[in-house]
Amino acid sequence: MVRKGAIAALVLTAGLAVGGCGGKKQADKPELKGTLSFGVLAPTEHQGELGVRAKDLMDGAQLAVDELNAKGGVLGKKVELDAVDDACDPQVAYEAAKTFLSDGANQTAGVVGGMCDAAADREIGVVDSTGIPFLVTSATQNGLVSADLQSTFTMNGSVYQQGLSSTYWMNYKEAQRLAVVQDDSAESKALAREAVALIEGTPKLVSLQTVEPGGQDMKTIAAAAVASKANFILWTGAARPGGELVKALRAAGFKGTFTATAASESPDFLTAAGAAGDGAYVLATSTAANTPMAERWGASFKARYQREPGFDAQQAYDSVRVLAHAIQKAKSTAGPKVVKQITTLDANFVNSLGVVRFAHDHTLLYDNRVILKVKNGAFTWERSLRTDSLG
Template structure:
């Protein structure tokens, strides 16, 4: 087994974040000094916290993640729990907003959670790391994947922005593109991914880098700027709401070449917003979804039983895997003590998950990343596997 950093080293890595966000934390009601149920009795359930967007533009992902987490918890509890203790899911809405996320994280700490398995928007997830670490709550992040999260003391189920960019660059090279325009939406996640694509570009030219305001509806100025650079390939690194409008407007302005979107736009809503004609020749980078996996149909059926019939969406399976990973760490640690659980997460090697065996690198990122190329050709514009990038 390869050597791993100690849990104390991971604590040290969060020092700068803790200092940077200290004032924000002290100003939140119901904070670390609050008198809530600590969930720490030896015979009660072990509470697992999950921050996700249940309101705002990304609200659909909250339920995708919640039901994925609940399915994993039901399975763990059905197998006897953690040394006879059930897991219990506690959710809070972060709205993909950094300030709301810090307040919500403090609520989970006050509620006595012993692990965090949430995090969708990177910009909202980053400031919660010192909240959880200061309270000695280990974090396994299922979705958020900005490079800024790497090495901060949390563990990431999703591949990093750099790993996603590597997959994007490999695909761009495979189709022989020469002039690539890269467009971001000014959010932390989107800028990080766009920067990574630029940094890794090889064999093609970055003809244009453009940023849009995701709250706008009319991107005509951005579209004209991008198309003025005469690209033969466009990368969109933002979320699907603005992405759908942008794709539609690029097509309306006469661009019919390939468009690659990042994982924040890999959702059937992209097609719904862009329209059936505009979505043609669009692909995305994403980690594997249930329909791409052996045994995926059975997992989908189990998920739909928990969700009341709703189909899984992006990050349902990653949140499921975050819970399974945390449960394994509790089991290996023999309890929920922070240093022991963090050490157990550090030392996981080849832990079998549906999306592939899991080993964490020393910085908490997932070794390998696991990104593939998907396209919105499934039912209702759902993204399905196009290229597994295995040659």
């Protein structure tokens, strides 16, 4: 199916053969009758970083589709992807989402995508109004979904859940006195605000500082944090200054726990921190690169595409599988029936971190946070930190 009109579309399923298991004869391959379409909303025509992420998302979704088709499809039908470029732009995204409004025989059975917060926000209202199941893969904005929606769920932890993970980790590490350092970005401040608001008595917030361009240098900020006698320091900003901060803190004599949020999972953090980074923690988002349970899937992706999968690929892969599982369990593509199954997924149905469950507000019940520890100048797996968003 090729979309025409104002919104450019990209269909990636043409010419793909249904894969079989090695060594099986052609006759043993499942015979698929008819097709079942999953829509994808992503900036597929974009260049630069967004374009790279969009390709990553499409490749992850396509890998899931090919695996499904090799095992008999969904409801005996061949699964196909119907991708529409949303440009990661709210206005374009609003029109792109309308592409999936249909009352014909080829109605979309489900939609995945929504990489960017503002674009996903506009797409959700349109898709949800149809009752078509929509799994938002990557956006993290608080309030994107709620219990009032009928068919939209988020597959990524929200900013609130990132803050919640921070407080769980503080408690696990027995933090008593907390210093928070943020940069001047809206994202960093929002995350710091969430973490502080979720503290219940312990730890006590003893310092809150902002790293601003042209403001106090990192040595001064580190000295102030140490003077507050904090035993746990949380950094919510970008990677490079995070590395500079931990280096300055160790030089100032800080012996406690230093933890950075997901943006610091970057070589820039390691380079800036140098040897002082060893022992630092990062509250990261699960990927095939940092999560042992996802290594096998990551190897399968690399064998197929000759590159490492990114976060968007993993999210799209898992989202397609959730939709397919729910449709198969519902024995129907009817939106309400599929949504009911999404809210009660089988306990033996898992993604890279384990069991998939959604909370009453349509966010992930167990988020996708992991703890990494810097050892010998590299990020190493420490443990998962699957917080309950209803807690």
